Amino acid sequence: MSEAFDAEITELAGWSTKETSEGSQELFKRQETSKDELGREIGSVIQLPEGITLDPSQIDIDKPDDETMIINMGPQHPSTHGVLRLMFELDGEVILRTKTIIGYLHTGMEKQAEQLTYVQGSTNVTRMDYLSPLHSELTFSLAVEKLLDVEMPSRATWIRMLMGELNRISSHLMWLATNGMDLGSTTAMIYGFREREMILSFFEKTTGLRMNTNYIRPGGVAADLPDGWEDDVAVICDTILKRSFEFDDLMTGQPIFRERTEGVGGLTAEEALALGLTGPLLRSTGVPWDLRRSMPYLAYDEVEFDVVVGTYGDNFDRYSIRLNEIRESIRICRQILEKMPAGDYRVQDPKVTPPPRGRIDESMEALIHHFKIFTEGFKVPVGEVYSAIESPRGELGCYIASDGSSKPWRMHVRAPSFVNLNALPVLLRGGLLSDAVAIISSVDPVMGEVDR
Amino acid sequence: MTIASTPSLPGIGVSAVLFPAPSDYAACIAALKADAYEMCVDLCAVDYLGHPGRELPVGVAPERFEVVVNLLSLSKKDRVRVRVQVAELDPRVDSIYFAYPGVEAMEREAFDLVGILFDGHPDLSRILMPEEWEGHPLRKDFGLGRVPVQFKEAPGPR
Numbered sequence: 001m002s003e004a005f006d007a008e009i010t011e012l013a014g015w016s017t018k019e020t021s022e023g024s025q026e027l028f029k030r031q032e033t034s035k036d037e038l039g040r041e042i043g044s045v046i047q048l049p050e051g052i053t054l055d056p057s058q059i060d061i062d063k064p065d066d067e068t069m070i071i072n073m074g075p076q077h078p079s080t081h082g083v084l085r086l087m088f089e090l091d092g093e094v095i096l097r098t099k100t101i102i103g104y105l106h107t108g109m110e111k112q113a114e115q116l117t118y119v120q121g122s123t124n125v126t127r128m129d130y131l132s133p134l135h136s137e138l139t140f141s142l143a144v145e146k147l148l149d150v151e152m153p154s155r156a157t158w159i160r161m162l163m164g165e166l167n168r169i170s171s172h173l174m175w176l177a178t179n180g181m182d183l184g185s186t187t188a189m190i191y192g193f194r195e196r197e198m199i200l201s202f203f204e205k206t207t208g209l210r211m212n213t214n215y216i217r218p219g220g221v222a223a224d225l226p227d228g229w230e231d232d233v234a235v236i237c238d239t240i241l242k243r244s245f246e247f248d249d250l251m252t253g254q255p256i257f258r259e260r261t262e263g264v265g266g267l268t269a270e271e272a273l274a275l276g277l278t279g280p281l282l283r284s285t286g287v288p289w290d291l292r293r294s295m296p297y298l299a300y301d302e303v304e305f306d307v308v309v310g311t312y313g314d315n316f317d318r319y320s321i322r323l324n325e326i327r328e329s330i331r332i333c334r335q336i337l338e339k340m341p342a343g344d345y346r347v348q349d350p351k352v353t354p355p356p357r358g359r360i361d362e363s364m365e366a367l368i369h370h371f372k373i374f375t376e377g378f379k380v381p382v383g384e385v386y387s388a389i390e391s392p393r394g395e396l397g398c399y400i401a402s403d404g405s406s407k408p409w410r411m412h413v414r415a416p417s418f419v420n421l422n423a424l425p426v427l428l429r430g431g432l433l434s435d436a437v438a439i440i441s442s443v444d445p446v447m448g449e450v451d452r
Numbered sequence: 453m454t455i456a457s458t459p460s461l462p463g464i465g466v467s468a469v470l471f472p473a474p475s476d477y478a479a480c481i482a483a484l485k486a487d488a489y490e491m492c493v494d495l496c497a498v499d500y501l502g503h504p505g506r507e508l509p510v511g512v513a514p515e516r517f518e519v520v521v522n523l524l525s526l527s528k529k530d531r532v533r534v535r536v537q538v539a540e541l542d543p544r545v546d547s548i549y550f551a552y553p554g555v556e557a558m559e560r561e562a563f564d565l566v567g568i569l570f571d572g573h574p575d576l577s578r579i580l581m582p583e584e585w586e587g588h589p590l591r592k593d594f595g596l597g598r599v600p601v602q603f604k605e606a607p608g609p610r
Contacts, residue, residue, distance in 0.1 A: 037575040103580040110565070111589055115596075273490045273526070276554030287526065294529055382507055386466060386522055386533065388493070399520065401498050409503065410590075414494040414522070422557050451580055 027087035027099045029065045041089075041097040041425055063091050075104050079182045079437040082447030086424070086436070093432050098425040102418075105451035113411040117377025118144050121408065123214045125398070128413060129449040130211055131174055134160075134167040135391035136413070136449075137216035139398040142297065143387040144218035147380045147402055150352060154299070155343040156220040161298050162233070162336045163206070163215060164389075165329040169240060170199040171392035172322045172329075175444050176247060179319065182441040183260055188250055195243055198236050205232070219353045220346025233337055237330045244326050251319070258316065265427040265439035267313035275426070276419050279394025280325070281443065284310035284317035291390035303335045315442045322444075325392075351378050377406035386414075393417050393444055415449040466522075466531040471512045477519075477536045478546040484523055485551045489532060492552035494522040495559060497538070497566035501592035516540035519568060521548070521555075538568055547572040565590040 030038060074085035083104035089097040113124050125140045126133040138160055145152065173196040180188020200210040205226050207215040215222045226232075251257045267277075269285040282289055290307040292300040308324040310317025346353050354373050355366035372378075382404040388397040394416030403409040420443050427439050472480040498518045500506055508514055517538035524531050538545050547570035548555055559570045560579040567588035570576055578585060587594050 034574070103578075103582075106580040108589060274553050276491050276493055276552065278491075278493070289526055294526075384520075386494070386531075388531075395493055395524075397494055397522065399494065399496060399522070401500075403503055403506070409500075410496075410498045412494075412496040412498075412520075414496075418557065418561075419493075419554060422554055 027070050027089065027097065029070075030089075030097075038097075041099050063096075067091070068096060073436070075101075080440060080447075081178065081445055084421070084440070084445065084447055084450075086440075088428075088433065088436070090433060093434070095428045095431055095433060095436065098428045100421055100424050102421065102447070102450050105447045107452070109452045110411055110413065113408055115407065117406045118218055118380055118408065119373060119377045121411070122217050123212075125413065126212045126214050127448065128415065128452055129391065129393070129396070129417070129446050131446050132167050132171040132392050133212050134163050134216055135389060135396055137214065138164060139387050139389045139391075139396050139413075140400075140411075141216050141218045142389065143385050143398040143400045144380065146385045146387060147383050147400065148218070148352065148378075149381075150219065150347050150349055152220065152347060153344040154341045156345050156347070157298050158336055158340050159221050159225060159345055160216055161300070161303075162225075162333060162340070163203075163221075164298075165332045165336070166199050166202065166233075166236070168392045169326050169329045169333075170196045170203075172326050173199075173240075175322055175392075175441075176251075176319075179438075179441045180251065182437050183257060185251065185257070188247065191243070191246060191250065195240050198239065202229075202232050202236060217346075219349070220344070224345045230337055233333060237333050237337075241327060241330045244323060244330075247323055252323075260435070260438055261315035261319055261442075263312070264315045264431065264435050265442055267423065267427060269313070271426055272313070272423070275422050277394070277423055279390070279392070279416055279420070279444075280318050280321045281394065281420055281423065283308065283321055285313035286311055291388060291395060295388070297387075297389055302339070303332050305329075305332050315438055318442045322392075379404060379406050380408075388414070391416060393446065393449075394420060413449075413452060415452060417443075417445040417447075417449045418452075421445050421450055466533055469533045469535060471509060471535055471537075474536055474538065474545055477534070478548060478550075480534060481521070481523075481548045481551050484532060484534070487525075488527050489523040489525045489530075491524045491526065492521060492548065492555050492558075493524045493531075494520075495548075495555050495562060496520050497562040497568045497590075499566055499590060499592045513537065517543050517566065517568060519545055519562065542569075543567055544569045544571060546570070549573055564588070567591060 069090045070087060071090060072087050074080045075083040085101040085104065087099045087101065088095050109124055109128060113121055116124055122137045122140055125136040128136050173192045177189045177192025180192065203213060204210050207213040207222065267281065267285055269287050272282045272285045272287065286309055288307050288309050293307050305328045308321045308328060310321055350369045354370050359366040360370055380402045382402055384401040386397055386399045388395050395414065396416055397414030399412040399414065400408050401410040423443065424440065428436055431439065470480060498520060499516065500514070500518060501516055506514060515537035517540065519536050519538055521534040522531060523534065536545060545568060547559055549559065549572060556574065557579060559573050560576060562568045563570060563576050564578045564581050565588055581589065
């Protein structure tokens with residue numbers, strides 16, 4: 001199209017016919033890509049630890065550039081679990097190179113956290129990983145409490161554990177549902193959502209909200225467990241444990257499912273460690289690393305559970321790990337039911353915890369504390385702290401640098417999905433394009449947490 | 453020269469906080485990697501622009517930026533934190549991509565949001581912000597509310 005015609009079209013129609021530039025998001029031809037970048041895209045960073053010596057003409061892709069195809073997937077692809085964009089170089093159906101492009105859901109939550117007080121902060125972090133909001137709240141609260149140096153009442157600790165484990169079950173059920181969907185099993189999708197609904201109903205009863213609960217806060221939890229919670233949790237545990245075996249009937253032994261998951265998306269322990277992968281991805285390679293066991297927080301050293309590990313690091317291992325972690329979480333929940341101590345659900349420090357409603361009418365001091373907490377917030381001593389917990393996706397960390405005011409100077413969240421997505425070039429290389437959907441799903445990325 | 457300290461709040465399971473000089477940063481990381489710290493769990497950058505009460509051990513000259521690296525040893529069940537000072541005028545520090553390939557995305561994030569330049573990084577480009585974005589939003593002097601709403605057809609104020 002000529003320049004003049006293009007200008008005419010632009011003037012008449014009001015839109016341009018020119019292509020937009022994708023800048024460095026584009027997956028370029030191999031000859032135009034720098035060697036370091038190329039090494040990353042073909043996932044060879046691990047194989048070449050002593051500095052990357054790849055040359056675009058030396059890499060082991062024997063197809064010339066004009067016989068391969070560069071295609072784009074996403075960001076609106078239904079199986080990318082949100083807005084993840086991938087670019088592949090394909091040789092027929094085999095993936096040679098992958099470039100992951102993220103940032104479509106970036107809303108500046110770390111910047112926002114600097115404008116919010118510590119009291120408001122948990123409403124912000126809970127929106128990061130929207131499938132396990134309670135874990136985001138927990139890691140933030142643990143970091144703030146470490147800075148404040150307050151001791152939690154034991155009931156608050158156990159309530160946090162109970163809610164965290166229920167959230168882990170619901171998150172893994174959601175994963176089973178969407179993973180089944182990605183592999184073409186709509187029944188698994190219905191099953192997973194059905195079971196998850198029970199837990200979300202319990203969340204609604206306890207916290208008032210199904211998601212983004214803002215239940216775990218610095219200083220304890222927002223409210224005590226509702227009356228009759230023991231029965232609710234017992235029913236949830238019994239039902240989901242029974243129904244978790246329906247997934248075995250439906251998926252585990254099914255030839256099509258095994259065919260599509262066994263040996264697909266293989267990963268070794270060395271690769272996982274070098275890439276900083278945590279959670280089911282790391283455990284699927286046989287590394288028994290679970291922060292609940294290895295570096296216990298809350299009261300995880302007082303409950304019995306097994307750390308589920310895999311052997312081959314493939315999709316099937318990651319599936320079985322998540323399915324069995326549901327059962328382990330149920331085991332933990334049942335122990336919590338027996339051991340739940342009585343007492344306070346939040347710390348009785350008037351500087352951190354707002355006074356109960358009844359006291360505000362009687363006591364001037366309570367009114368002042370209430371007003372100060374909800375307008376100015378509480379002040380946190382100078383310091384910096386990193387707290388880490390095991391979320392359903394891996395190590396969820398929170399780094400807070402405090403300048404002594406009531407707002408964090410800097411809050412950074414170490415999002416497991418963000419790091420785990422790095423593994424995609426390694427996992428996808430040499431696989432089929434049709435398996436890409438299954439492999440992306442097995443990483444279990446939550447894009448709200450990736451982009452924050 | 454690396455100054456080690458154990459501040460009052462090392463974090464959960466963090467045994468030491470190290471303050472290497474910027475020139476020793478890469479060597480310090482390589483030594484820690486050899487010392488069974490197998491995994492780099494987190495890397496982030498902090499802008500301490502005019503931080504009033506910042507605690508640093510004696511001998512560490514405060515600079516405006518700081519890169520914070522959290523390393524994890526699975527065999528020793530231990531964490532160590534490395535804080536390196538980065539000068540304001542030339543915010544440049546060595547990349548630790550050679551030791552931990554997983555920091556690739558984290559260093560890009562630190563570049564994108566705080567504007568730290570990492571020497572030796574394979575592809576230091578924006579990762580979260582749009583390609584043509586100007587400035588680094590997590591810097592303290594990045595104006596808030598200065599950017600107009602980006603919806604093209606948004607109706608004006610009534």
